[in-house]
Amino acid sequence: MNLTLGSPSIAQTGSAAGHLELWSGMWGPDFASPLPYEVVFRRAARPSRPRIPTIDMDIRDDLPSIWNRYLDSLARPGGPCDIEHVAAVRAIWSELLRFLGAELRIPRTQPTAEGGVLLAWDLGSEHLELEVFPDRSLHWFYRDRKTNHFEGSNDEPVRSIVVPLRDHLNRVALDR
Numbered sequence: 001m002n003l004t005l006g007s008p009s010i011a012q013t014g015s016a017a018g019h020l021e022l023w024s025g026m027w028g029p030d031f032a033s034p035l036p037y038e039v040v041f042r043r044a045a046r047p048s049r050p051r052i053p054t055i056d057m058d059i060r061d062d063l064p065s066i067w068n069r070y071l072d073s074l075a076r077p078g079g080p081c082d083i084e085h086v087a088a089v090r091a092i093w094s095e096l097l098r099f100l101g102a103e104l105r106i107p108r109t110q111p112t113a114e115g116g117v118l119l120a121w122d123l124g125s126e127h128l129e130l131e132v133f134p135d136r137s138l139h140w141f142y143r144d145r146k147t148n149h150f151e152g153s154n155d156e157p158v159r160s161i162v163v164p165l166r167d168h169l170n171r172v173a174l175d176r
Contacts, residue, residue, distance in 0.1 A: 067106045071117075080111035085134040089117045092132050096169065099161055103174045121173040128172045130165070133157065142168045 071089060074081040096104055107119035107130075116131035116139070125146035131139040137157035142164075143150050151164060158165075 063106045067109065070109065074111060074117065081117060082134070085117065085132075088134055088136045089119075089132045091136060092130070092138065093119075095161060099166055100169055100174060103176060104169070105173055105175045107173070121169075123172045126168075126172045128168050138165075140165045140168075142172075 068090075071086050073079065075083045075086045105121060107121050109120075110118050112118050112131060114131070116133045119130045119132065121128045125144055127143045127145065129141045133139075137159055138161075139153045139155060139157055141150075141152035151168070153162075161169075
């Protein structure tokens with residue numbers, strides 16, 4: 001399938017692959033475009049569990065390699081990151097996998113204006129962000145939109161996966 005900028009999104013066309021929205025400027029966790037320019041897609045948000053997959057199995061099975069190729073693209077000449085920053089993101093990801101296991105969903109990922117790489121997960125009313133900086137420090141932010149509960153590192157970088165962050169990751173970022 002070829003989509004061009006300005007064409008209807010898959011959500012608008014009602015594709016059998018799922019309810020998807022056209023996005024630009026970030027990589028969505030569900031699949032990436034093979035197009036030569038950066039057009040990316042993500043699955044429309046679901047209100048609550050259970051999460052019903054809306055993409056083809058072969059694409060989902062390849063998500064880790066697609067996500068790693070996206071990380072590599074951030075460090076291309078003229079890109080928003082350097083190789084060391086991408087290595088920092090991968091090191092944090094490895095630490096998250098060690099703590100949480102293979103059920104950890106690949107996050108929406110994008111570079112930030114503050115010089116970090118943002119990893120984000122949503123599940124129902126809950127939203128979790130983890131911003132990774134080149135020195136491997138982290139800022140994190142959690143919000144429950146239903147209760148308006150906020151928690152995070154308050155712009156103070158942390159150097160490890162602290163217990164409150166791990167608890168939120170267990171609830172919001174795992175594919176159960």
